[in-house]
Amino acid sequence: MKQKLLLIAFVFAAFTSNLRAQNVIAWKQAASGGYTYKYVTGDPTHSRFYKLKNGLTAILSPTNKQPRIQCYIVVKAGSNTDPANHTGLAHYLEHLMFKGTDKFGTTNYAKEKPYLDKIDALYEQYNSTKDEAKRKEIYKEIDKTSGEAAKISIANEYDKMMASMGGQNSNASTSFERTAYTEDIPSSSVDKFLTLQAERFRNPILRIFHTELEAVYEEKNRTLDDDNRKVFEQMFSALFPNNNYGKQTTIGTIEHLKNPSLKAIRNYYYTYYVPNNMAIVLSGDFNPDVMIKKVDTHFSYMKPKPIPPYTFDPEKPITSPIKREVYGPNPENLTIAFRFPGAATRDARLLDLMGSILTNGKAGLFDLDLVKKQKMLSASAGDYTLKDYSVLLLRGTPIKGQSLDEVRDLMLGEISKLRKGEFSEDLITSIVNNTKKEKIVDDESYVNRADNLMNDFVTNVDWRTDVATVNELSKITKAQIVDFANKYLNDNDYVIVYKHQGEDKNITKVEKPPITPVDVNAGAQSDFLKKVNAMPATAMKPVFIDYQKDIQRAKSGNAELLSVQNKDNSIFRLYYRYDMGSWNNKLLPVAAQYIQYLGTKTRSAEDFSKAFYKLASSFNISAGTEISTVSFNGLQENFAATVKLYEDLLANCQPDEQALAGLKARLKKARENAKLNKTALAQALVSYAQYGPSNPFNYTLSDEELDNLKAQDLVDILHKLNSYKHIVLYYGPKTAQQEALDLTKLHKIPAAFIPYPEKQNFVKQNADHNRVLFANYDMVQAEIYWIRNEGPYSPEQTPRVDLFNNYFGGGMSTVVFQQIRESKALAYSTYAFYVSPAKKEDQNYFIGYIGTQADKLNESIKSMNELLTDLPQSDKSLIDAKENMRKSIETDRITQDGILFNYLEAQRLGLNYDARKTTFNNLDKMNFETVKQFHDQQLKGKPFTYCIVASDKRISDDDLKKYGELIKPDLKQLFGY
Template identity: 60%
Template sequence: MNFLKKISIVTSIAAASFVGYAYGQDFQWKEATSNGYTYKYVTNDPTAARYYKLKNGLTVILSPTNKDPRIQTYIATKAGSKTDPSDHTGLAHYLEHMLFKGTDKFGSKDWAKEKPILDQIDALYEKYNTTKDESKRKEIYKEIDKVSGEAAKFAIANEYDKMMAGMGADGTNAFTSFEQTVYTEDIPANVVDKFLTVQSERFRQPVLRLFHTELEAVYEEKNRSLDDDGDKVYDMMFASLFPNNNYGKQTTIGTIEHLKNPSLKAIRQYFDTYYVPNNMGIIMSGDFNPDEVIAKIDKAFSYMKPKSIPEYKIGQEKPISSPIVKEVVGPNPENVMLGFRFPGATTKDARLLNLVGNMLTNGQAGLIDLDLVKKQKLLAAYAYPYVLKDYSVLLLQGRPTNGQSLDEVKTLLLQEIDKLRKGEFSDDLIESIVNNEKKSIIQKDEKYSSRAGILMDEFTSDIDHKVSLEYVDEISKLTKKDIMDFAAKYLQANNYVAIYKRKGEDKSIVKVDKPTITPVSVNREDQSPFLKKIDEMPENAIAPVWLNFDKDITKNKLGDVDVLSVKNTDNALFRLYYHFDSGKWNNKILPLAAEYLQYLGTKNKSSEAISKEFYRLASSFNVSAGNEETYVTLEGLNENFDKTASLFEELIKNCQADQNALNAYKARLKKARADVKQSKGAIMSGLRSYAQYGPQNPFNNVLTDAELEALKAEDLINVLHDLFNYKHKVLYYGPKSGNEIVTSLKPIHTLPKSLKELTKTKTFVQVPTDKNKVLFAHYDMVQSEIFWVRNADQYNVSIAPTVSLFNNYFGGGMGSIVFQTIRESKALAYSTYSYFALPSKKEDKDMVLAYVGTQADKFNESTTAMNELLTTLPKSEQLFETAKSGLRKSIASERITQDGIIFSYLRAQKLGNNADIRRNVYDQSPKLAFTDINNFHDKEMKGKNYTYCIVASQEKVNEADMKKLGEVKKLNLTEIFGY
C-alpha cells in the first residue's frame, strides 16, 4: 500500500498509445449486445476491450486474452490527492490504506463488541483533531492508544491479505496519485467468483479499524519521503509549476500538520463522496469469458448506488513569463530539473507532448541522447512527459560531470529545447519514432498485466481509447514545421521552472514524531465467518504446466557454440542474446569496456550514425557485464534481424579507439563514482556485500583511482574486439526456428576455429557468520535502514519446498508473520520483510536476510522485534494453511514462456538441476506440516549469528545500542566502495 511515487512516471498518453495497433486500420466506436449486456468497443482493437456501463453507473472494461491462466485486476476510483480536502491533505492516501482493514463482516471476530469501542475512538480523534494544547493532545492520544488496544482484541489483522493469498493472488497492493486511487490484484483465472465476492464486500462499508497503527505506517512513509531528495525535487517542481492547482498546492502523502491531526469523520465523508459507482471502474485483462464475467460483476456490485460527484474546479494557472528558479538541499548528488507546463491528458497537445518527449529522449537517437549523453557532455540527462488530467508537464533532468556548474547543466538542456524550436533535428526522426512506437505497441500487448494497466490509466484520465489507438497514425502525419510550431508555443526561452538540487544539510526537515503506541493484538488464529465462506466457495482447479527442457528448448550448434532457441508464435519480435559465463570477476575492465562501446564508432560510421541506424531499424543493443556473467542483447523486429545483427557485429569487431571519448568517459566515471558514495542504497549494497564476503568483496572489486587513471583506450578496445573469441552461447526467442537462426547467423556471427576459455582471476567465497557483528555507515537521514545477513549452508535442492512454504508464511507478504508483527501490531516500520534465500549457483551458500526501515528513535524496538521473530516462530495454523494453499495455486497458474524458458534452463543448470524445480515444490509442499517449517526455522535462524548492516545518522542512532547487537565496525566509504 503506497502512494504513487512521482519518480515512477506512468504517462497516460504514452501508455495508452502502446496498447496494440495495426498501422493504417480504421478505428471506430461500435456498440454490441451479448448475454443481455450492451457494450462499446473499438473496431480493430487488438486488446478486444469491451466497455460496459452498468445501471448504477459503474464502468467495467474487460480485455480477454488466454495466454496465461491469470487475470490482472484494477478497481479504480477517480479521486486522488487533488480531491483531498484542503484541511485534510493526504486523506485519499490513508483512506487507501484503510481499505485493507475489512468491514463489519470480515476483519472482526465480534463486530457487536468491536463497534462501540471504535465509536469511542472516532470521538477521541475528533477531540484530538480540534485540541491545540500539546499537553492535552498527548493525554488524548494516550487514551486513543489505550482504547485502540481494547478494540484490537476484536480485530483480525490482515484478513483481507490472507483471503487474497489463499486464492493464489500476487501483487496485492494499491496506490494513490494526483487523480486516482487504484486497488490492484493479479489473480488465478479460476477464483473470479471469490475475488468479486471479496471486493464487493470490501467497498460496501469499510471499517476504519486498527487506525492508529496504520497511521503510524503512513508517518513512516512520510519520513521516508523526507529522506528522498528526488521526492523533494518533484514536490518543489509541482508547487512551482502549479501555485493555483492542487497538483502543486497539496502533495499526495499530505502535510505533517494534517497527518498529525487525522479525522475519521472526514475519511468517511470522503469515501461516501467519491467511492460511488459512477466514479469508479473495474478493469480486468486475462483469461476469462467477458460474457460470464460482466454478469458476475453486475451481480456483485449492483448494491452500489450512484451519487452526484462534487464539481472539481481546476485551479487555472497563469502563463509563466520569466524563469522560476528554486533550490532543494539534501545529501544526494547535485542535479537540475526543468519543467514546462502543457495542457491536460485529453488534448491533442498532450499527445504531441509524448512525441516531443521521444524526440528529446528515446534511449538511442533523441536530441539529448545524441548531443548530451552520447557526446558525454553531462553525467546523465533525459526528458520525459508527465501527462495528467488538468495539466501535463515536460520534465528534463541533468546531472553535472566534473567541474560543471548547475547553471551550465541548465544551459545545455535548454539548448536542446532551442533545437526543437529551430528545427535542428534529423528529418527522419519522426519516422523513426513511429517505427519504434509500432514495436513498443507489440511489446506492451504481449502481457495481460500491461493491457490492464493501460486501460486503467485511460479510464482515470478520461482518455478516449479510440484516440489512443489512432496515436501512431496521428504522429506519422506530422511535419518538422508542426514540431517547430509546437515547441515555439509551449517551449519558450523563459516559461519554465528550474529546480536546483544542491548538496547540503536540509535544516527545514521536520519529521513526523513517533507517538507512543502499545503493540496491539493481531489475532492470527481467528477467522471471520466471511473468510470461511470464501474458502468454501468452489473453484475449478488449474493444472500446472511444467517446463521440459528437452522439449521446450530447441538446441542447435553454430560451430562450437550452443544455440538455444524458443520460437515466438505470437508476433514479429525477436530477442537475441550472446551469453558468456564470465564477467567482472574475470576482468575488472569488462564492464567499463561494455559501457565505453556506446561512445564508439567504426572507420566508416560515427557513434551517432550507428545509434540512429539502430533506432531506424526499431532495434537496440545492450552489453551488460555482471560479476560472473555477461550478456550482449539485441532486440527488434524480425524483418530487420539480419541488419540488426550485422550492424552490431560491425560495431563490436571494428570499433575504433577514441581518446577524446575515453577522456570524457573517465571524467564522467570519476564523478559517477564520487556521486554513488552519496547514495544510501548503494552504501547499503556495499555493507551487505561486506557481510557476505568480507573486506574484499564483489561490490568493491573495482579499479582503484590509479588503475582507472592509467586505463588506455586500447585496453578497452582489445577487450571488445576479442569478446566473441571466447566461449559463449547464443540464446534466441523469435519467429525463426532453431535451424533458421543458425542459417541466419552463420555468415554474420563468424567465429574462430577454436574459442578461448576465460579463466577467473578472482573468486569470492562467502565467509562464515561466526559471531554477531554490526557494520555501520553514517548517512544524514531521518530514517535508519537495518539489514540482517547470515551465510548458511551449501545449496541443497531437497529443501526447496520447505523454503518456499516457509518464506510464504514467515516474511513474504502483507499477510506474513513479519509484516503482521512489526508493522501491523507494533507499528515499527513502513517496510519490513525476511526470507531464506537460495543461491544462484550450487557452489554458493544459502542466506538468511531480514530488513526493517524505521525511524531512528525506533531502532531498539525494531531490532528487538525482528530478533524475537528470528528466535521464535509464532504459530498460526490458519496462516500456515493459507500460505500452503496460496503457494500451490500461484505455482499452478504460473506460466514460464518466451525467453523465460531459456533463462530458467540456465538457472537450473547452474544449480545442478535437470528439471523444473517448481514441480518438486508443488508436489511436496502439501505434505509439510507446521512442525517442518518450525524445525527449519530453529535450524536456520534460531540462536544464530547475524551481521547487522546499518545505514543511519550517527547523531540519531546510539553506538551503545548497536553494541548490544554485536561487535561494531564503522566502515568508511573507501572501505565500502574500494576507491
C-alpha cells in the first residue's frame, strides 16, 4: 500500500511538473523537413524561426484561415544608415527596387546598358558641378539619354507580374531602421512569387531614374505641407542630437535630393542588402516544411558579408525642457516627448503599459480627466518604440480660447498624478484583460501576424516576450509603475513642440526640373516575365457566400437577428443597426457623442467607462447619414454584463448641462479646425460637385442651432433609440438561437417599433458643362479631383466596372499610374475609379485624383484629360488585370461578421447573391473592347467638375478658368456654418 501511494505521488508530481513545463513560455529547438528551427512554447501563432546557411532569417507563421500569404522581405537598413552626405538614399533605393534587373524591366539589357552607364556618369558630373547654367545643360543630357534608355526599358513590369499572380497591396516603406517590401499573394502563386523576389534582389538595375526621382521630389513636397510630419521631425531632432533619428530624416534633405548619386545608391545596396542583414517573413496558408525548402532554394545564391555597425554617442540627459516651434496652416496643437530605452528592453514594455495607464480609450488618466471632462479638444499618450531608443508621446489639442501652455499644464498634471500613484491598481488588471483580448484578435489576422514578426526582427525584440506579454503584465504592480514613472518622467526632462497655426516662412520646395515624358512600353514583355507567367500554379476554386446557408437567423423580441458563429475563440461582436441617420435627424450624431459624457442616477460617466474597460469590452454609437450602428466587442464570458451595462446607460442616462456646454465648445472648435484641414476642404468640394450648394457634407447644425441645443433633446433621442426598428447582428461562440434567447432578456424593445423621422434626401446633379470648384489653402501642393456623376446603378454593369477600374486607374500597374507618374513624373499619388453606389436608388460616379506641385497643375490636368478622352491599349495589361481579378476572387474569403455586412450591402443594392460571382463568371467574356466601350460611353467627351485645393498665391484664376466655369465657394457655403 505504501509503495502504491509512493507511486501515485511520483506520478502526480511528474504530471504537475509537466503541466508547469507546458505553461513555461520559452525558446525551444526542433527539426522537421530537413531543417532546424526555433519556436516559442505556448505561441498561438505557431511561428517558426529559421537561420539559413547564408545567414538569411526566415520566419514562417502558418494559418489556413484564408488561402493567401502576407509576405515581407525586410532589410535592416533605413535612414539611420544613410551616408551623412546622401540622406534619403535608403528611400531612393526602395523606389528603385521596383524597376527590375538585367532580366526583367527591359526588352534588351545589352542595348540598354550603355545608356544607363552614361546616365550614371552624368549624375556624378551633375553632383560635382556648382555652376547652375552648367547643371541645367547636364540635366538636359540626362533627360535626353533617359528618354533613349526608356525606349528599351519596360516600366512597371514588376507590378504587372505581381498583378497577374493575384498579388494585392504591393508596396514598400522605409523608416529609421529598415526597408520593408510587402506583398499579399494567393498561396497558389508562391512559386512564382519566390522566383520573382529572388531575381528582384539578385541584381537590381537603377533604371527610369530621373522620373522616379521626381516622384520622390513630390513625396518630399507633400511632407512640407504635412504639419504633423514637421512636428515629428522637430521633436526627434531635439530628442536625439547624437543619433540619426534626429540628425537625418528618412526622405532626406532638399540639397541631397537635388544631387543624387546612383553610384552611392548602388554601394548602399551592396553593403546592406545581404542575407545576414535580411529576413523573409511569411504568414498564411502553407506547410512550413515545404515553404522553408522553397525559400532556401530560391535565396541560397545570396552571399553573406560583414555589416558596418551603426554607432552613435549616447544621448545626454535632458535637464531642462527643450522647446521647438512649428508653423503651418493646420490647427494648433502641442506635443511633449520623453526619452526612454530601446524596444528590446524591459523598460520599453513597461513604457507600453504606462502609456495605457495614461490613454486606453476608456479609463486612462487622460481619458477620464481630460477627454471625458472635456478639458481639451483631444488628448492622448502613447509609446513610439525604436531599436536604440523609445519615446513617450503626449499629444493635445486645445479647446477654443485655451492656450498651448494651458494644454501643457493639463497634460503634465496627469503625469504628476501618475508619479504620485493617483490611479487605481484595478486599472492594471483591466489593461491586462484588454491586452489578452487584443492579442486574440491580432493573432487571427495573417496580415497582423506578419507585421508583428517583422517589427520584432527589425528592433531586435525577443518574440518570446511578445508571446509572454499577458503573463508578464499580470505580474507588474502599481508600485513598480510608480517607481518607473518617477525614474523617467521628471519635471524638466522632455521636449515640447508648439504647433502654431500660421504661415511657415521656412518652406523651400523642391523645384520641378524639365522632364520629357518617357516611354513606358506597356505592351512589351521580357522573357523572364513570360517564364514566370508560364510557371504552373495550383488552381483554386472561389468560395462565394450563400446568404441562406452561411447566415443563421433568429428573433430577439421584435428584432431580426442575423448571426455567424465564431468557432475559433471567445471573441464576440454585436451590432444594433438602424436604417436611420443624420438625414433623419441632425441631432443624432451629436447625441451619439453626448452619451460618452453622461451617467445615470447611480453611476457617473467615469464609472461606466471604467466598468466597460474592466470587462475588456466596449461600445460605440456611430451615426451615419442614412444608417446608424451601435457596436460592441469583447469576450463572450462578459457578454451579458456588457450589454446590460449599455442598456442601463441608454435607458437611464440623465441630462447634464455642464457636459453639454463642454461638448458645444468642443464641437465649435472642431468645426473651426475642419476649415483649416485640406482633406476636409477637398471633401466639401467633392460633395458640392456631386450634389450642389446644399449637399450631405454641409447638412449639419448651423451655429444658431448648435447654440440653442438642449440637453434634454439629446437625452430624449437616446432614450428612444431602442424603440426604432433595428436588426441585430452577432458574431460569437453561440448559435443564433442561443444568442437570441440570451439577448431577449437583456435588450428591451417594444412589441411594435415607432416610425423613423422623415428623411432629407439628396440627389446627385448631372453637370452639362465643365466647372472648377476652388478652395484656397496655404500649401506647396495642389490637390486635383475630377468628379462626374454617372447613370443609375445596374448590377449587370458590375463586371465591366471592376475590369475598368483594374485596368484604368486602380493600382500601380494601371494606365493612370503608368502615364502620369511613371512616364511624366507628375505626381507621387494618382488614381481614378468608377464608383458604384451603396444603394440601388443612387447613381454611380467617377472620381480621379492627382496630388502634384502647384506649378504642374496645367500639365497634370492635361495628362488626365488625355486619358479620359483616349484610352491607351495594352493587351498584356488587360490580361494582367483580368488575372489579378480572377485570382483575387478565387482566394478572397469573406468570413466572420464580414459575411453579415456583405449580405446587408447586397440587400441595399437589391441583390440576393454574392456580387463577386457575377464578375467572376463574366471575366472570360470581356476584352479590351469591353473596357474601351465603357470608357467611351461614360467618360469620353463628357463634362467634369474639377475640385482643386491649392494656394491662390501659386495658381491664378486665369489658369483655372481654362477648364470651366470658376466657382469659389466661401467656407460657410462649403461647411454649412
